[in-house]
Amino acid sequence: MATPSAPREQWGSKLGFILAAAGSAIGLGNIWKFPYVVGENGGSAFIIIYLLCTAIIGLPVLVGEILIGRTTQRNPVGAFRALSGSRFWAGVGGMGVAAGFLILSFYAVIAGWSVGYIYESFSGDLFKYADPTKAAVHFEELTHDVVWIIGYFGFFMILTMGLVYAGVQKGIERGSKIMMPVLFLLLIFVMIRGITMEGSGAGLEFLLKPDWSHVSGQTFLIALGQAFFTLSMGMGAMLTYGSYMSKKDSVPSSALQILLLDTAIALVAGIAIFTSVFATGLDAAAGPGLIFHTLPVVFMKMPGGEFFGPIFFILLSIAALTSAISLLEVITAYFVDEKGWTRHRAVIVFGSVTFLIGIPSALSFNVLSDTTIFGLNFFGLVDYLTANIMLPLGGLLIAVFIAYVWKFDKALIELKKGAERLFNKNPLLITLWQIFIKFFAPVLIFLVLLHSTGILDVLGL
Numbered sequence: 206m207a208t209p210s211a212p213r214e215q216w217g218s219k220l221g222f223i224l225a226a227a228g229s230a231i232g233l234g235n236i237w238k239f240p241y242v243v244g245e246n247g248g249s250a251f252i253i254i255y256l257l258c259t260a261i262i263g264l265p266v267l268v269g270e271i272l273i274g275r276t277t278q279r280n281p282v283g284a285f286r287a288l289s290g291s292r293f294w295a296g297v298g299g300m301g302v303a304a305g306f307l308i309l310s311f312y313a314v315i316a317g318w319s320v321g322y323i324y325e326s327f328s329g330d331l332f333k334y335a336d337p338t339k340a341a342v343h344f345e346e347l348t349h350d351v352v353w354i355i356g357y358f359g360f361f362m363i364l365t366m367g368l369v370y371a372g373v374q375k376g377i378e379r380g381s382k383i384m385m386p387v388l389f390l391l392l393i394f395v396m397i398r399g400i401t402m403e404g405s406g407a408g409l410e411f412l413l414k415p416d417w418s419h420v421s422g423q424t425f426l427i428a429l430g431q432a433f434f435t436l437s438m439g440m441g442a443m444l445t446y447g448s449y450m451s452k453k454d455s456v457p458s459s460a461l462q463i464l465l466l467d468t469a470i471a472l473v474a475g476i477a478i479f480t481s482v483f484a485t486g487l488d489a490a491a492g493p494g495l496i497f498h499t500l501p502v503v504f505m506k507m508p509g510g511e512f513f514g515p516i517f518f519i520l521l522s523i524a525a526l527t528s529a530i531s532l533l534e535v536i537t538a539y540f541v542d543e544k545g546w547t548r549h550r551a552v553i554v555f556g557s558v559t560f561l562i563g564i565p566s567a568l569s570f571n572v573l574s575d576t577t578i579f580g581l582n583f584f585g586l587v588d589y590l591t592a593n594i595m596l597p598l599g600g601l602l603i604a605v606f607i608a609y610v611w612k613f614d615k616a617l618i619e620l621k622k623g624a625e626r627l628f629n630k631n632p633l634l635i636t637l638w639q640i641f642i643k644f645f646a647p648v649l650i651f652l653v654l655l656h657s658t659g660i661l662d663v664l665g666l
């Protein structure tokens with residue numbers, strides 16, 4: 206293992222860490238994906254199940270992932286190796302680094318659309334269509350344009366690289382401290398606009414009155430997958446951010462704050478979007494196109510839409526940027542810690558490689574749209590492989606690692622550092638974490654994996 210010449214970087218403050226980690230968690234998963242998944246899966250019934258998943262599996266695994274990072278002060282590969290001395294477990298960390306790479310390569314493509322839509326909404330082009338079918342055609346025209354899609358993708362990658370290049374404190378932390386409050390404000394603004402629209406009540410009802418008729422076994426599994434993606438869990442992003450944390454700061458309370466912020470933002474985004482979608486009489490179950498086809502029409506129909514439209518896409522781009530930097534940071538930390546590279550070199554090399562790997566994803570919406578592997582285009586394949594297989598597998602392995610390889614009692618000694626007061630007051634929390642990390646989390650995640658690999662479907666469950 207190469208010894209880095211300079212001392213390892215650290216967060217400037219606990220708040221800096223929370224905002225950076227919440228910035229990683231809050232992203233396209235909350236604002237783009239959560240609303241359309243809720244729309245497709247029965248509204249609040251889905252939300253209730255999703256909340257249970259984040260509390261029962263999300264929180265214990267998130268605590269564990271951050272703890273591994275803080276204990277070892279290393280990237281995922283170095284962290285697993287340091288705690289186990291095993292090549293297999295170092296390989297598990299390696300799978301995380303690879304997943305980060307792949308996720309960023311398609312995530313930045315969608316983030317690029319969001320940036321492109323800022324321009325579209327300022328130029329007024331976005332608000333020319335009164336009906337969602339026409340807006341969908343416009344969306345297709347844009348994504349069919351190779352120069353448009355690759356141009357904005359590249360532009361977004363350059364922004365991401367710039368922040369990671371500037372370093373943990375000067376880039377990621379400072380950027381998050383400025384961007385996250387702006388994001389919160391803008392989103393609350395858009396939510397108030399939604400609630401105050403005439404007819405918004407139907408949207409609130411959709412979010413508040415559970416319709417259990419849409420719920421099946423699958424719903425639980427979709428909800429759990431969403432919990433992993435939105436909390437940036439299962440591939441070492443939270444581990445890496447945890448590795449810049451001081452042992453004086455409490456892991457459980459930080460994890461809880463990150464989770465609460467992430468959940469709050471998903472709910473606020475849901476309220477903002479469904480109140481306006483229902484108030485303008487559009488389809489809540491429009492699927493992945495909800496934000497890009499339906500919202501422009503919503504903005505066109507709402508009073509003040511020319512103003513709220515650009516704001517919405519600015520906040521979406523900010524959310525995506527603070528998530529993308531956490532993905533690039535994982536690869537960067539690996540090359541800095543393990544290979545002795547400088548941060549600058551790692552960012553330039555791997556930012557560029559990510560861009561190259563992402564090009565087939567970007568082309569999946571135009572030239573390569575008919576090229577499929579296992580029935581999915583390249584974009585769909587990378588998305589499926591990472592979100593549905595690599596993340597849950599990573600989360601399962603993290604829980605198993607803590608409980609049975611590192612061993613619960615040793616992990617507990619580390620967990621108590623910085624959280625003495627919390628555990629003295631609530632010793633029951635220790636038992637709870639033990640039960641969840643040893644049994645519930647691994648077993649439930651295992652079920653998700655069976656589902657995503659289609660084995661349950663084959664068995665007819």
Ligand code: TRP
Pocket residue numbers: 229230231232233234235308433434435436437438439440442528529531532596
């Ligand atoms: N959580 C982010 C979102 O909801 C995406 C993300 C960032 C992510 N880092 C991650 C997802 C690591 C999985 C793993 O948009």
